[in-house]
Amino acid sequence: MTTDGRVARGDRTRAAVLHRAVALATEAGLDGLSLGQLAEALGVSKSGLFAHWRSKEELQLATIDYARQQWVERVVTPALAAPRGVRRLWALHQSRMDFYAADILPGGCFFANTQFEFNARPGPIRDRLAEGFTDWMALLERLAAEAVEQGELVPTADPRQLAYEIESLGMTAVMQVRLLSHTGYAYARRSVLARLRALCTDPSLLPEEP
Secondary structure, eight states, rough: OHHHHHHHHHHHHHHHHHHHHHHHHHHHHHHGHHHHHHHHHHHHHHHHHHHTTEEEEEEEEHHHHHHHHHHIIIEEEEEEEETHHHHHHHHHHHHHHHHHHHTTTTTSSSHHHHHHTTTTTOHHHHHHHHHHHHHHHHHHHHHHHHHHHTBBBBTTTTHHHHHHHHHHHHHHHHHHHSSTTTTTHHHHHHHHHHHHHBBBBSSGGGGGGO
């Protein structure tokens, strides 16, 4: 029982550190993370954190994995509750915009920031980010392909092209909002909705306004 208690406390500490690390990385970047900084922010000992991560790179990789878990929980899982087809594809974009608009992360999007930070820096960090981005684009493409297969999008719709357009609008919105205003989310919602309605064989499946 004592051992189980220590394991549980260790898991809670690890989760708390990674939660804070994701938030900090949206402002200072992954390179700005340090065990000392996180220990001070959480009021724990730096030596205690070394039990979880032996190097800065290990911490960075764990932070990426935690951010992916957060993304799945807050963006992907809610969207998958929508009916399969064009409504699920639209729900995924809406869920993403809702996550951004809630300002859960102080610096906007963890992945937008870190992908720009490491896109020209080969190594394990870039590889892990590229893996996550590949999986995300594959999901967008798969949902678009399902909508075509179900006859809810016209047969000529290109799932890969559509995934690219949706991702581009989502990325542009979160980057512009940090510099300008939250109207970027509204533009991204309207643009994706208009694109899907134009390709939809039954536009009544989608709302007229986002």
